[in-house]
Amino acid sequence: MLAVGDSTKLEIIFSTKRYKNRVTKRPRIQTNEGPPNKYVQIVSHVVERPDSTYPVIIRPYKLDLSQFTQKVRDKITFEIKNVSDMKLDLSLVSVPEGLFELDLPKSVKPGGEVKGTLKLKKKAISESFEKSFTIQLNDEKKSRFTIPVKRTVRMAGTPGKTAVSNTGSRK
Amino acid sequence: MKRLIGLLAAIILVVSGVSSTNAAPRLEIPETVFDFGYVPQNSKISHDFWLMSTGDDTLKILKVVPG
Numbered sequence: 001m002l003a004v005g006d007s008t009k010l011e012i013i014f015s016t017k018r019y020k021n022r023v024t025k026r027p028r029i030q031t032n033e034g035p036p037n038k039y040v041q042i043v044s045h046v047v048e049r050p051d052s053t054y055p056v057i058i059r060p061y062k063l064d065l066s067q068f069t070q071k072v073r074d075k076i077t078f079e080i081k082n083v084s085d086m087k088l089d090l091s092l093v094s095v096p097e098g099l100f101e102l103d104l105p106k107s108v109k110p111g112g113e114v115k116g117t118l119k120l121k122k123k124a125i126s127e128s129f130e131k132s133f134t135i136q137l138n139d140e141k142k143s144r145f146t147i148p149v150k151r152t153v154r155m156a157g158t159p160g161k162t163a164v165s166n167t168g169s170r171k
Numbered sequence: 172m173k174r175l176i177g178l179l180a181a182i183i184l185v186v187s188g189v190s191s192t193n194a195a196p197r198l199e200i201p202e203t204v205f206d207f208g209y210v211p212q213n214s215k216i217s218h219d220f221w222l223m224s225t226g227d228d229t230l231k232i233l234k235v236v237p238g
Binding site: 026 | 195196197200203205206209210211213214216218219222223226228229231234236238
């Protein structure tokens with residue numbers, strides 16, 4: 001229920017499975033507003049070989065921050081290689097709130113390589129999740145790349161999600 | 172004079188009744204399309220869309236049907 005003037009977020013999760021090429025999904029939102037129904041739409045280009053995309057190649061193309069020991073894993077780096085002949089500016093267009101912060105270089109030279117860093121927020125250290133973030137380039141097509149981020153927290157003898165924070169206390 | 176006051180009161184009641192039955196919920200979605208661009212196979216990706224209640228009655232989200 002949304003009171004007049006209120007707003008809320010609707011998270012749409014897409015499992016890319018073995019899809020190929022352009023995939024569009026259009027979930028329908030049914031409310032007491034009545035017809036016509038309203039829709040949101042997601043568009044994606046599912047690639048079989050994410051290690052040979054253009055104009056950049058992102059490695060690793062999936063980020064896994066899973067943690068199976070007491071040692072906290074809260075940071076991961078990734079590389080963005082520019083395989084085009086123009087300087088590319090990078091911008092972040094979508095990132096889930098409250099889970100992690102991204103340090104993304106502003107640009108990457110032709111043929112060059114830069115590093116980005118994803119760092120978990122403190123409150124997300126005990127969380128297991130599967131999310132993603134999306135970056136956009138300033139090439140002619142305004143190419144976008146979405147990088148999945150997965151974190152499973154499981155420790156020996158504890159089947160549930162349990163983690164140790166930076167201070168060493170059990171959460 | 173009494174008749175006139177009575178008539179005015181009746182009109183006010185009718186008008187207020189009409190306006191309350193006209194109250195309607197309204198869903199506004201500022202961004203309806205999101206392009207993920209290139210994504211790898213066998214992954215889960217997600218995006219948050221904002222839903223706003225901009226009508227003059229409470230909005231109930233009954234169901235979201237996968238497309």
